[in-house]
Amino acid sequence: MDFNECNKTNNLSTSNVDKSGDLSSSNSINFNFDEVNNRDNCFTRKWCGRSAIFGTSDVLPMWVADMDFKSPKCITDAIIERANHEIFGYTARPDTYDNAIINWLKNRHNLNITKDSIIYSPGVVTSLSIIVSSLSNVGDKIMILQPVYPPFAGVVTDNNRELVVSQLISNLDTKNSHQNTEYTSSNDENLVLEDNSNLNQAHPYSIDFDDIESKIKDVKLLILCNPHNPVGRVWTREELQRLGDICIKNDVTVISDEIHNDIIMSGNKHTSFASISEDFANISVTCMSPTKTFNLAGLQVSYIICKDIEKREKIQNEFSRLHLSDNNAFSLVALEASYNFGESWLDNMTQYIEKNFDFALDFINKNIPQIKTYKPESTYLMWLDFSDVSTCDDKISKALIEIGKIGLNSGANYGLGGECFYRLNIACPKETLVDGLNRIKKAVDYLIS
Ligand SMILES: Cc1ncc(COP(=O)(O)O)c(C=O)c1O
Numbered sequence: 001m002d003f004n005e006c007n008k009t010n011n012l013s014t015s016n017v018d019k020s021g022d023l024s025s026s027n028s029i030n031f032n033f034d035e036v037n038n039r040d041n042c043f044t045r046k047w048c049g050r051s052a053i054f055g056t057s058d059v060l061p062m063w064v065a066d067m068d069f070k071s072p073k074c075i076t077d078a079i080i081e082r083a084n085h086e087i088f089g090y091t092a093r094p095d096t097y098d099n100a101i102i103n104w105l106k107n108r109h110n111l112n113i114t115k116d117s118i119i120y121s122p123g124v125v126t127s128l129s130i131i132v133s134s135l136s137n138v139g140d141k142i143m144i145l146q147p148v149y150p151p152f153a154g155v156v157t158d159n160n161r162e163l164v165v166s167q168l169i170s171n172l173d174t175k176n177s178h179q180n181t182e183y184t185s186s187n188d189e190n191l192v193l194e195d196n197s198n199l200n201q202a203h204p205y206s207i208d209f210d211d212i213e214s215k216i217k218d219v220k221l222l223i224l225c226n227p228h229n230p231v232g233r234v235w236t237r238e239e240l241q242r243l244g245d246i247c248i249k250n251d252v253t254v255i256s257d258e259i260h261n262d263i264i265m266s267g268n269k270h271t272s273f274a275s276i277s278e279d280f281a282n283i284s285v286t287c288m289s290p291t292k293t294f295n296l297a298g299l300q301v302s303y304i305i306c307k308d309i310e311k312r313e314k315i316q317n318e319f320s321r322l323h324l325s326d327n328n329a330f331s332l333v334a335l336e337a338s339y340n341f342g343e344s345w346l347d348n349m350t351q352y353i354e355k356n357f358d359f360a361l362d363f364i365n366k367n368i369p370q371i372k373t374y375k376p377e378s379t380y381l382m383w384l385d386f387s388d389v390s391t392c393d394d395k396i397s398k399a400l401i402e403i404g405k406i407g408l409n410s411g412a413n414y415g416l417g418g419e420c421f422y423r424l425n426i427a428c429p430k431e432t433l434v435d436g437l438n439r440i441k442k443a444v445d446y447l448i449s
Pocket of ligand 1: 065149
């Protein structure tokens, strides 16, 4: 069956969609990220899940990683057009779906892939778990770099594999003296130490390569967060090169979770691990999705890129065993519309996020100097160190919830190096951000009084 033909005859493709991604008209670019949207009435985890997480719904939710912004209009239009068809039977992916992914990765990430290297998945965490179960055996060692997104540890232990943790190096206490020392590999064998002081200025986190080398023997898989949630690093090409060289030497497969790859602050450049070389593409499996980029997590759509045929077959077999293969009907058109027409919205949204980061950093430095933090290079998440505010116990969480009436993610869930940290989601209108920061200040004032 020709699904493109099917699309054409049934008029279900995204070809009629407003290409501007605009919120108001097809010609004028008029994105409105200042609009405060009520999300309290539509089954949203961030808003409607407050009582379950914080014990009260009386908190401003600035936790789970989705945005309080509306998705671009090109996506909503595509979904409405699909809904108007009024038949929601089983789905099949048209070539235009794969082409949208291929073009996005080529144009935005310099990653050249073929259609057969794409594996569909409903979500990145699902992918991580399936890749772990298909590329390793019970009891195998799997390395992660903490503090990191909590499901990284979960997919290892839930699959009865052994967790090996390397803690990121942090010099948040001494961030002004950060040297920005990087390693490069001018050819694949000789590592050269050089000063990259123009890169990742003042970012306090880096990879502890010596620690990784001391622990990597017998490790089967390394799960990399690239860019990194929660610390907000965009790993440089040189850092990835050094990490990949260690993995090649030790026969370790890299699972590169690149879900945050599209939201990059100015002055930084995301490097897809697999784009570095043929060898890196062959030893890696990459997980990606438009869901963070365009705020589509509730549509459940993502994909895996795997060049190596043997690994790909193992992963694909595991998806087949679990009978996980079909897209949700709305996710099909949403992915296509977002990658084909959403770029301008994304660029504007990223600028808004960057302004929010700058504002929040300035606010915290001036008004809550007890909290140590910095401007992330990617994501829309700030990583706040409360260790100068109070002793690291549940006093801080209680004050945030009961005095500040704000819901943040507790860093303790992110593993080693997360104790005493809280994660703040700034993907919201400025008005909401100001409210949230004042609530954090109120809690801190209470704790230090
Ligand atoms: C690094 C990382 N991977 C995966 C996810 C979740 O992906 P999904 O909703 O597709 O399972 C998140 C969400 O915050 C994340 O930060």
